[in-house]
Amino acid sequence: MITLAIAGKPNSGKSTFFRAATLAQAEIANYPFTTIDANHGVAYVRTACPCQERGESCGNCRDGVRFIPVGLIDVAGLVPEAHMGRGLGNQFLDNLRQADAILQVVDASGATDAEGNPIDIGSRDPVKDIEFLQYEISMWMYGILSRHWAKLLRQAQAREFPLAAAIADVFAGLGVTLENVRDATDAAGVDLRTAGEEDLIRFCRELMVRSKPMLIVGNKADQAPERCLDRLKEHDVIFASAAGELALRMAAEGKFITYLPGDPDFVVNPDAGLNAAQQAGLQKVADFMQACEGTGVQKALDTAIFDLLDMIVVYPVEDESKLTDSKGRMLPDALLMKRGSTPRDLAYQVHTDIGEGFLYAVDARIGMRIKDTLELKNGDIIKIVSVRK
Ligand SMILES: Nc1nc2c(ncn2[C@@H]2O[C@H](COP(=O)(O)OP(=O)(O)OP(=O)(O)O)[C@@H](O)[C@H]2O)c(=O)[nH]1
């Protein structure tokens, strides 16, 4: 499963974001290092379900809104010099290994210092939180590389030794590919065989950008003063209120409101029987949503998957006219795939056997066979014909 990690300094609202997105339990408190062991859960990205085009209801969406699972990891807070082991930083950074991308949660309200201790709202420049994490992650990667460097250089004395591939191997557990290594080498403008420390650090920074893409989430935006928001607007930031989203999801669970994650607003149910404090709390969330077109939590998840990781949704079916599987279930699966994937890739993603026995694919919307090298589009409904089942 595609997995996102939530990372950032302590007390920025990572676990609140995690709970809001997964409704799984995770401890939340206004002091640093509330989370020590990473929390793992399942969040969902939101897309329009194609069953609506037919005016039907597939039973796998909610009023035409399809939610597709992605893994979410809530990592403990990272402090400056985490890559040197400060505040158990090395152990925490290890939790980022399996992530395909990182949601970097910053405290947009400037109410926590570099270590996550509470301070007056607006007294820290939130932009400082952005740079620090990118530095820590690239230095963590540099630390991993430097542990192997002497040996790699010795091996690289043999001219035919594939150094780039060996570096990719060192980082295999982080999802680094040979292509990432080559691109990072070019972007950093380094000759790896003669690179010095500075060159390797620059190289690791480029490697990080390619293997651990990051989306910045300006959390606690509901209490952020204008000047903090303005500072963050100079960067590519998604503003969010994780606390607001958590309140809404819990209220929706309790049937007090009608709300689907990612909706721009919500409706209080007529028989909710809310007390004055609950009403005031929800009104605050509603005001924030109006200003930000939602709470920002779903938007952050969707942007990470669909824009940052450039993924599309494809629906495999067995009956191309009814859009069902062999058991008659309509549009049973929604698969996330990298843009550029082909019908053959889809066959492999459904099952290795189906990929190996792949014969051809049918685009259910046009009812015609398509080339196995054709690039799939977002929302495609595809029947795979394979010699294997
Ligand atoms: N106003 C506001 N407060 C928030 C928001 N999100 C989190 N908080 C508060 O920020 C504090 C820290 O929240 P956590 O979710 O525990 O933060 P964390 O980043 O997981 O903290 P560590 O696990 O210690 O690293 C808590 O008091 C939350 O209630 C938000 O969107 N708005």
Ligand SMILES: [Mg+2]
């Ligand atoms: Mg936490």
